Structure formats: C-alpha cells, structure tokens
Amino acid sequence: MAGRGPAPKPSGQRRRNNKPPVDAELPASGFEGDFPPLPASYRADGKSLRFGADARRWYDAWGRSPMACRFVATDWARLGMLARVVDAFYRTPKPTLLAEIRLQEALFGGSPLDRRRAGFVIAPVEPERDAQVLALAAYRTELGV
Secondary structure: OOOOOOOOOOHHHOOOOOOOOOOEEEOOOOOOOOOOOOOOEEEEOOEEEEOOHHHHHHHHHHHOOHHHHHOOHHHHHHHHHHHHHHHHHHHOOOHHHHHHHHHHHHHHOOOHHHHHHHOEEEOOOOHHHHHHHHHHHHHHHHHOO
C-alpha cells in the first residue's frame, strides 16, 4: 500500500510530542480582492501566444479560491508561470504537463488533502452565501465569462 511512511505511534508512546500545526481558517467565499491579471500574451518556443479561455478560467478559479487569501507576490508570479503550462496542456494534452500541473497545484493547496497537510481549513459555507455564489456562477455561465 502506498503512503508516506509507517503509521504513527500512539501519542503516549512517542518520544517527541511536537505540537500539531495550527489550522488556518480560510473563507469559504474565497478571495474577493483584486489579483494580478494574466497578461494578454506570452512567449513560448519563439512565438507569441495568447492565453486560451480554458487557461484564463483556470487562473480565475485560483484567483477566487480560498487559498488565494494567503498568496503573496511570489505565489502570484508562480501561478502566472504555471498558467503557461496549463495553457500548453489545453492546447496539446500531454501526461508530463498534467503531472507538473498536479504537482504545482498540490503545493498551492489544490486538494483537500493538500490543504490538510498545509494546515488550512475552509470555513463552513453559510447557506445564504452559498446561494449567492451559485447564482453568480450561473449568471457568469450565461454570459460566457
């Protein structure tokens, strides 16, 4: 069975009693501030390419995610570089590109397990706020944004 080492000993048998990481609560509504936009184009293989709609949606999803509340300038720069890999994957899907995207997204807290390892907890969603988010998502889908 794959895993990250042997199972931990019961707390009474451990030699070191390190304190568990403190959970940082992230808002379920996600990041509501301004974040750096993707540039109109980028250079790859000596060509000037424009970001496709899929890569822009991916970047926007990360920009509005709860994890974005913790991003600093270097995180945004790295996410912008990763957007180029995402755009390349949407143009020509390759397993190597997908593997790199998955690895980088894990470092940003892309899955529940990744967030747990980083000590992030997403706050419970308020029902009325959830309805607003769903209504906004439906409206944006109608507009094709």
